Amino acid sequence: MMSLTDALNYTLFSNPVSSGTINFTKSALSSLGGYVGITSTKAPVNMSPPELYKLAAHAGPYVRIAGLSGAVAVVLAAYGSHKKYPDDDRGLEQRRVFDTASRYHFIHTLSLLSLPLVRSPLLAGTLFFSGMILFCGPCYYTAFTGDKTYSRFTPIGGSCFILGWLAMCI
Numbered sequence: 216m217m218s219l220t221d222a223l224n225y226t227l228f229s230n231p232v233s234s235g236t237i238n239f240t241k242s243a244l245s246s247l248g249g250y251v252g253i254t255s256t257k258a259p260v261n262m263s264p265p266e267l268y269k270l271a272a273h274a275g276p277y278v279r280i281a282g283l284s285g286a287v288a289v290v291l292a293a294y295g296s297h298k299k300y301p302d303d304d305r306g307l308e309q310r311r312v313f314d315t316a317s318r319y320h321f322i323h324t325l326s327l328l329s330l331p332l333v334r335s336p337l338l339a340g341t342l343f344f345s346g347m348i349l350f351c352g353p354c355y356y357t358a359f360t361g362d363k364t365y366s367r368f369t370p371i372g373g374s375c376f377i378l379g380w381l382a383m384c385i
Contacts, residue, residue: 277340281327284347288320291355298359309358316354323347323376333383342379346372 295313300306323343330336330343350372353365 275331275336277327277330277336280340280344281324284320284324284327284344288317288324291320292317295355295358301361305361309361312354313358316351316358319354319376320347320351323351323379326379329383335382335385339379339382342375342382346375346379348372349375 295317298313300310323346326343327340330340333339349368353368353372356365357363
């Protein structure tokens with residue numbers, strides 16, 4: 216049986232995501248020339264734009280994709296929050312579906328930012344993006360139109376989200 220200390224150590228430092236985050240941060244800081252080790256007090260002093268671009272180069276296209284997805288999420292959130300829904304139960308349902316779509320869209324947009332830290336970012340990113348299209352898309356459509364024609368795709372999108380999170384573990 217694992218002790219509490221061992222479980223905490225694994226959760227914070229040893230699991231693949233945490234250790235990947237730590238290694239990515241170390242390599243990014245060392246590429247800037249300011250990171251020597253944990254005990255070092257030397258910090259990057261001169262962070263000119265070219266050095267910041269070197270740091271961003273480690274992230275691949277995922278930060279840009281997350282930026283675009285975030286912009287779309289904000290636009291849709293603004294539209295959905297200002298849209299006039301019917302005052303009946305159907306309008307309440309549309310609002311609930313919209314809130315769910317918006318929440319999942321934002322959460323998985325943020326998850327795209329972590330993709331450079333995993334071993335298979337293309338697989339996880341494809342699954343997250345597919346989940347956004349197949350889960351959030353039909354939910355937005357239902358919320359904005361009241362038509363449930365495409366709602367049969369939402370379980371597939373939800374499965375893509377689950378598989379995307381699991382793909383971050385491999």
